[in-house]
Amino acid sequence: MANNPEQLTKSLLEGSVPALARVLSLIEDGGARGQQCLKLLYPHTGNIRVIGVTGSPGAGKSTLVNGLAEELVKGGKRVAILAVDPSSPYSGGAILGDRIRMSSAASDSGIFIRSMATRGALGGLAPNAAESIFALDAAGFDYVILETVGVGQAEVEIVGLADTVVLVLVPGMGDGVQALKAGIIEIADIYAINKSDFDGVEKLVKELRTVMSLAENVEWEQPLVKVIATEKKGIADLVEKIAVHQKWSEESGEAQKRRGRFVGEVVEKRLGERLFSHAKDRLSSDGELDRALQQVSTREIDPVAAVERLMKFLNIN
Ligand SMILES: Nc1nc2c(ncn2[C@@H]2O[C@H](COP(=O)(O)OP(=O)(O)O)[C@@H](O)[C@H]2O)c(=O)[nH]1
Ligand SMILES: [Mg+2]
Missing domain, CATH: 3.40.50.300 (P-loop containing nucleotide triphosphate hydrolases)
Incomplete structure (x- = not known):
């Protein structure tokens, strides 16, 4: 079966069960192709x-x-x-x-x-x-x-x-x-x-x-x-x-409230993941994270101070 999100989602919309199964696998993997599928399917x-x-x-x-x-x-x-x-x-x-x-x-x-x-x-x-x-x-x-x-x-x-x-x-x-x-x-x-x-x-x-x-x-x-x-x-x-x-x-109005929570769940969790990995990348590439962890290990600073310093480094306060 074709594996690109465009063809998979098209087949899914036409009623293909194998395409649905494949799309679900991609979504469960949590990678970019799954996200692309979601993007294409959402209007439907x-x-x-x-x-x-x-x-x-x-x-x-x-x-x-x-x-x-x-x-x-x-x-x-x-x-x-x-x-x-x-x-x-x-x-x-x-x-x-x-x-x-x-x-x-x-x-x-x-x-x-x-x-x-x-x-x-x-x-x-x-x-x-x-x-x-x-x-x-x-x-x-x-x-x-x-x-x-x-x-x-x-x-x-x-x-x-x-x-x-x-x-x-x-x-x-x-x-x-x-x-x-x-x-x-x-x-x-x-x-x-x-x-x-x-x-x-x-x-x-x-x-x-x-x-x-x-x-x-x-x-x-x-x-x-x-x-x-x-x-x-x-x-x-x-x-x-x-x-x-x-x-x-x-x-x-309960139904509407729950649907709001549902999309909130999807968007906020993904956003959280992206923000975290982005921040971690930045802190790692500068060696800032390692430095802080090292200092916490040697008791030079405490974990609370470490988090605060890292947040400051990221310019998020
Ligand atoms: N006596 C009786 N046994 C049931 C009933 N419903 C389920 N079972 C049995 O309970 C066991 C567990 O069922 P299952 O559906 O796998 O439970 P699950 O772990 O909650 O998904 C199985 O042996 C079923 O046959 C019921 O209404 N009466
Ligand atoms: Mg069960």
């Missing part, structure tokens, strides 16, 4: 809706996402799945392992699946996930379902980019309390109580109601949806609640 974006699905490992996110995607496809929507989770069973359009078999469903229904590894690079993850969504948007998907593990700041940041966040909780696991501690409960728009075939559903419901009653300035009251992902029970209800949330979000 603005329609996709992002559904974030998060929760503890093993909560049943992948199973639920699978069901959710199928339900949306039944409703005539084009759906992509973006799993930001190295342990995710999805790979290259199919699901690996014996837990979930989705490859046939994927190819029949045209659900596009992509896994992204979690990377630790400076701001390296969220902007790439966000930029990937622009590519999916340009490719004409109506929805992207973003699966992230609900632990760690990066994951919370990513799922915070979603138009609607579904928090998957499991009864009998102390999930309610854990989610509260992790701060993830604050970003949930909908609670999906998965594995409702387990004991403890009502206890979890009670916990969640207590948490919700403590919240201040509630504009949107998070619905609780009981699901059994493995049996595809409650999925239609969940899809309906997502639609209700998105309607509310559009009408209340």
Whole structure:
């Protein structure tokens, strides 16, 4: 396949799945060609809706996402799945392992699946996930379902980019309390109580109601949806609640606010990276950085003074 951004993005816009996969790789790499793709694709974006699905490992996110995607496809929507989770069973359009078999469903229904590894690079993850969504948007998907593990700041940041966040909780696991501690409960728009075939559903419901009653300035009251992902029970209800949330979000201005945050995330993170590497280059080529580090090592100056001096050198105060 041709590898230059012009041809790749043209093929992507014409509906080529291999071109989309290639563009996503370039975007994930974070290099100049990925940036060029983004530039060319951006005018074709603005329609996709992002559904974030998060929760503890093993909560049943992948199973639920699978069901959710199928339900949306039944409703005539084009759906992509973006799993930001190295342990995710999805790979290259199919699901690996014996837990979930989705490859046939994927190819029949045209659900596009992509896994992204979690990377630790400076701001390296969220902007790439966000930029990937622009590519999916340009490719004409109506929805992207973003699966992230609900632990760690990066994951919370990513799922915070979603138009609607579904928090998957499991009864009998102390999930309610854990989610509260992790701060993830604050970003949930909908609670999906998965594995409702387990004991403890009502206890979890009670916990969640207590948490919700403590919240201040509630504009949107998070619905609780009981699901059994493995049996595809409650999925239609969940899809309906997502639609209700998105309607509310559009009408209340929340949707616009989130889209603003989304582009802010992309632009600010990239800007931050560029500024940092530019500054570091300048400080390095003058030997200024080494000098400062050396002096901090030998205790001639302290780290705070070093930063201040380097900032002054760059003329940024
Ligand atoms: N009993 C029961 N098991 C489920 C349900 N949903 C998922 N599971 C199982 O839970 C395990 C973890 O599911 P998975 O979707 O990989 O969870 P993830 O780590 O959150 O993505 C798998 O063995 C699933 O079959 C459910 O509603 N009921
Ligand atoms: Mg998973």
